[in-house]
Amino acid sequence: MLQPAKPLLLASLLLGVFTSANAAEREQVRIVVNLVAAMKMPFPENLPRNRAKTQRVWLELNGATIACLRLEGRRWCYEHVPPLGARAEMLRIRNEPAGGIAVDQLYHYVDDFDLDGMIDVGSTTRIESPRQAPVGAVTQFFHRATNRGDQFRAEYQKMYDEGIQIALKYLGD
Numbered sequence: 557m558l559q560p561a562k563p564l565l566l567a568s569l570l571l572g573v574f575t576s577a578n579a580a581e582r583e584q585v586r587i588v589v590n591l592v593a594a595m596k597m598p599f600p601e602n603l604p605r606n607r608a609k610t611q612r613v614w615l616e617l618n619g620a621t622i623a624c625l626r627l628e629g630r631r632w633c634y635e636h637v638p639p640l641g642a643r644a645e646m647l648r649i650r651n652e653p654a655g656g657i658a659v660d661q662l663y664h665y666v667d668d669f670d671l672d673g674m675i676d677v678g679s680t681t682r683i684e685s686p687r688q689a690p691v692g693a694v695t696q697f698f699h700r701a702t703n704r705g706d707q708f709r710a711e712y713q714k715m716y717d718e719g720i721q722i723a724l725k726y727l728g729d
Contacts (some may be wrong), residue, residue: 581673588723589636589647589671592623609729625726626654632722644669646676649719659687662695666716676700678712 592613611631613623618640624633635648651664660683667677678698683690698705698712 582671584720584724585647585668585671585673588634588720588727591723591727592621592634592636609726623727625722625729627722627726629654632719634719634723634727645671647671649716651715651719657683657690659683659685659690663692664712664715666712666719668716674700675709675712675716678705678708678715680708 609625609627611624611626613621615621618637620635620637622633622635624631626632631650631652631654633648633650633652635646635650637643637646637648639645646667646669648665648667653661653663663681663683665679666675668674669676675698677700678696679694680696681692682695684693685691696705696708696711698708700709
């Protein structure tokens with residue numbers, strides 16, 4: 557009777573270990589969502605030489621809260637979109653050049669639809685020539701539910717985890 561119970565016990569112990577690891581990630585995501593919701597604009601808003609890392613914070617009409625910060629020549633934007641009707645609650649992280657649109661620059665975004673710490677959608681867009689009328693071309697795309705672009709999953713998950721850590725460290729400075 558004890559022999560059949562050993563694999564079940566081992567499996568439940570392992571599942572408990574992995575569940576607690578995901579819970580910590582989920583907690584960090586929720587902290588970032590709360591940081592974005594609690595942010596205020598750097599004061600005064602129109603000061604062009606403001607040294608604050610947080611550049612802009614705003615609340616959209618549909619309830620989304622967005623906060624952007626500049627770090628090492630890149631701009632990180634965090635968008636928390638609350639659930640509305642059938643729409644899922646989500647956290648979107650964008651990583652883009654701080655200098656604006658320029659040819660050969662990369663723009664990335666990742667979405668976490670259920671705030672579980674695992675990305676659901678990711679995309680990379682490259683700005684292509686001509687310089688006077690640049691064109692955006694999607695070079696990579698990942699969608700977890702359909703396993704589309706599954707080879708990019710680790711890359712986008714790494715960007716998401718890095719974005720969470722940057723938000724925890726710098727958002728509000």
